[in-house]
Amino acid sequence: DAGVTQSPTHLIKTRGQQVTLRCSPKSGHDTVSWYQQALGQGPQFIFQYYEEEERQRGNFPDRFSGHQFPNYSSELNVNALLLGDSALYLCASSLISGYNEQFFGPGTRLTVL
């Protein structure tokens, strides 16, 4: 049973560019959440997708957008990259029902130069 997978592992972009990060949830899960983890800090919630819709959103600007596909996989898009967007981006999957335990992927390390 594959866990949560994310791609790519590492990514280097320059300021002003756009980036797309991808996440495949754990088998059987229907909900995907994205978190940003700056160096030396705890993860911060970006948004959560269920049934292909954004259900909850944290305190992030509109430059951060997402998508969920019918197979429950998800993308995180960041436009007009800033140096401050450099971070580890974590994807977590869960079931919308019940306890909603979140399983995390290994993350994508984004560096903005």
Added chain:
Amino acid sequence: AQTVTQSQPEMSVQEAETVTLSCTYDTSESDYYLFWYKQPPSRQMILVIRQEAYKQQNATENRFSVNFQKAAKSFSLKISDSQLGDAAMYFCAYRSGSARQLTFGSGTQLTVLP
């Protein structure tokens, strides 16, 4: 807004000894969950233990146990018989019963000394 505070940026423990990591949180809700996650250098966040706020009994998972003090809004993690593989960053996290996102603390870096 809910906040989670971990006041110990770094902790160290001798192998086979016991260590306690501290966490406090602030919430006005009565229905919530608390978690401890471990993040080793591989970066993958792993759930160590969880506690439902409505349960008075402290959760335990093998060598890991919590001391949940609801009135004091305190949620500490005790690791017994520490092993070298326990070395990692540990995050305390909160989730309200109505919301789906996790709110994390700033983490405690645990070093296990041989």
